[in-house]
Amino acid sequence: MENALKIYQDTTKKLKAFHLAMFLHGWDSSTEAPSGCMGFRSLQLGTLSEMFYRTNTNPDYEAAIETLYQSREQLELVMQHEIVEVRKNLIKTKKIPLADYVAYSELMAKVYPIYVEAKQTNNYELYKPYLRQIIDYRIKYLELQKTETMKGYNIFLDEFESGFNIEDYDHFFNTLKERLVPFAKSVAKRKLIYRKAFTKKQFSVEKQKAFAKYLQEVFCFDAKRTVIKESEHPFTTSNGTTDVRITTHYHPDNLASAIFSCIHEMGHGLYELQVNPALDFTQSGGGASMAMHESQSRLMENMIGRSEVFWTTHFHKLQELFPKEFKNTTVHDFVKYVNQVEKSFIRTEADELTYSLHIMIRYEIEKLIFSHKADLDKLPDLWNKLYKKYLGITVINDTTGILQDVHWSQGMFGYFPTYALGSAYAAQIYHAMNKDLNIEKTIQSGTLKDIAQWLSTHVHQYGASKDPKTILKLATGEDFNPNYYVDYLIEKYSKLYEIQ
Ligand SMILES: [Zn+2]
Numbered sequence: 159m160e161n162a163l164k165i166y167q168d169t170t171k172k173l174k175a176f177h178l179a180m181f182l183h184g185w186d187s188s189t190e191a192p193s194g195c196m197g198f199r200s201l202q203l204g205t206l207s208e209m210f211y212r213t214n215t216n217p218d219y220e221a222a223i224e225t226l227y228q229s230r231e232q233l234e235l236v237m238q239h240e241i242v243e244v245r246k247n248l249i250k251t252k253k254i255p256l257a258d259y260v261a262y263s264e265l266m267a268k269v270y271p272i273y274v275e276a277k278q279t280n281n282y283e284l285y286k287p288y289l290r291q292i293i294d295y296r297i298k299y300l301e302l303q304k305t306e307t308m309k310g311y312n313i314f315l316d317e318f319e320s321g322f323n324i325e326d327y328d329h330f331f332n333t334l335k336e337r338l339v340p341f342a343k344s345v346a347k348r349k350l351i352y353r354k355a356f357t358k359k360q361f362s363v364e365k366q367k368a369f370a371k372y373l374q375e376v377f378c379f380d381a382k383r384t385v386i387k388e389s390e391h392p393f394t395t396s397n398g399t400t401d402v403r404i405t406t407h408y409h410p411d412n413l414a415s416a417i418f419s420c421i422h423e424m425g426h427g428l429y430e431l432q433v434n435p436a437l438d439f440t441q442s443g444g445g446a447s448m449a450m451h452e453s454q455s456r457l458m459e460n461m462i463g464r465s466e467v468f469w470t471t472h473f474h475k476l477q478e479l480f481p482k483e484f485k486n487t488t489v490h491d492f493v494k495y496v497n498q499v500e501k502s503f504i505r506t507e508a509d510e511l512t513y514s515l516h517i518m519i520r521y522e523i524e525k526l527i528f529s530h531k532a533d534l535d536k537l538p539d540l541w542n543k544l545y546k547k548y549l550g551i552t553v554i555n556d557t558t559g560i561l562q563d564v565h566w567s568q569g570m571f572g573y574f575p576t577y578a579l580g581s582a583y584a585a586q587i588y589h590a591m592n593k594d595l596n597i598e599k600t601i602q603s604g605t606l607k608d609i610a611q612w613l614s615t616h617v618h619q620y621g622a623s624k625d626p627k628t629i630l631k632l633a634t635g636e637d638f639n640p641n642y643y644v645d646y647l648i649e650k651y652s653k654l655y656e657i658q
Pocket residue numbers: 422426452455
């Protein structure tokens with residue numbers, strides 16, 4: 159056991175060193191690297207990933223994991239959880255025949271440009287045979303991975319959100335169907351009246367950057383351990399708790415875009431920063447799950463960042479930076495602008511109220527695909543029918559319909575539902591936090607220090623050392639309950655749209 163632990167810890171150190179190399183490469187290639195460098199670099203990356211694979215599948219390491227697993231009761235709690243997870247992933251990896259793995263990787267590389275072309279030219283037929291191949295591979299994968307306790311689509315759901323299955327998600331989405339769908343339809347019929355002149359103005363990127371710096375202070379995004387830069391698509395990446403990096407994208411004609419993407423990514427980043435630093439040396443660092451991570455970004459972006467009290471506290475700073483652009487604009491105009499509900503075809507542009515309905519549609523389709531009840535020839539019709547049913551809109555073409563998301567072309571099924579679950583976790587966590595703190599008062603103080611501290615104690619510190627269901631229960635005192643989310647949305651939008 160002593161020896162096994164030593165082998166495990168030594169290998170963890172090596173895997174962490176690989177992580178550093180991949181982290182720096184990933185960051186660099188999205189922000190700074192010249193486009194011409196990728197050919198040479200990809201050869202070096204190939205060597206690195208082969209070294210990584212060998213380290214990860216070293217027989218001594220595997221034997222050590224098995225020894226530790228067999229005597230896991232004697233391990234401390236973090237290691238107990240970690241060894242179960244690491245062993246689970248190793249078993250899954252080994253179930254895939256190498257030939258399948260290689261063929262699937264090749265297919266993925268081939269599909270991406272075809273997917274892009276199909277999307278650009280509104281041509282589902284071009285994409286369909288490849289989608290069929292991807293789905294066939296994924297069905298084969300499910301066959302390989304099935305166990306006595308888990309099979310089918312549940313395997314994908316569990317990979318993205320450990321412990322969540324079809325039953326859990328059905329309960330969640332049925333709540334949305336019953337309570338949120340009719341409410342969202344009644345809101346979409348109404349219009350928010352406010353002065354819109356500022357929405358047509360141009361906003362200097364330099365001043366937008368100055369506002370991002372200001373937000374960094376407000377959100378306690380520690381400048382000594384963080385970097386904020388620009389990239390095409392905003393993202394967060396980290397190397398432990400001492401190096402957390404986010405990107406944003408500035409648009410001169412859309413001020414809100416950079417503000418909310420920056421707050422969103424800082425929410426992800428704050429989570430990474432506040433994990434217990436001792437976990438940096440383990441494989442239990444970072445966030446607990448996809449949905450738990452998304453809960454932290456959406457709590458900051460939507461529940462705090464789009465709230466009235468946030469802007470009554472901070473709008474003066476925007477006015478100071480953009481006095482001409484915001485002439486004759488009140489904070490109420492601005493709050494309405496950042497919360498208006500619009501019928502949208504595109505998930506990534508959806509407002510806070512209807513976002514999870516876009517996800518619900520994808521979840522229903524994925525469930526049908528993996529229970530062999532979806533006809534791929536008619537998939538766009540199914541997509542359009544569900545948009546009509548739940549969002550009340552008529553999809554005009556496949557580019558803005560079924561071809562809009564990259565996920566399925568990359569074989570990612572079971573991922574979408576975590577986006578909606580994250581928002582629902584956020585509402586439940588917010589509700590619990592509001593019992594301990596007066597959140598509105600805290601926001602008015604100008605800094606979110608107390609909120610960051612509460613999240614650190616109740617959610618962030620655990621990193622991935624516990625599963626998301628356990629963390630949610632520790633933080634909120636109860637199991638997942640989707641009604642907090644629907645209650646929050648109905649209360650917020652009833653007030654905004656003056657619905658009794
Ligand atoms: Zn996110």
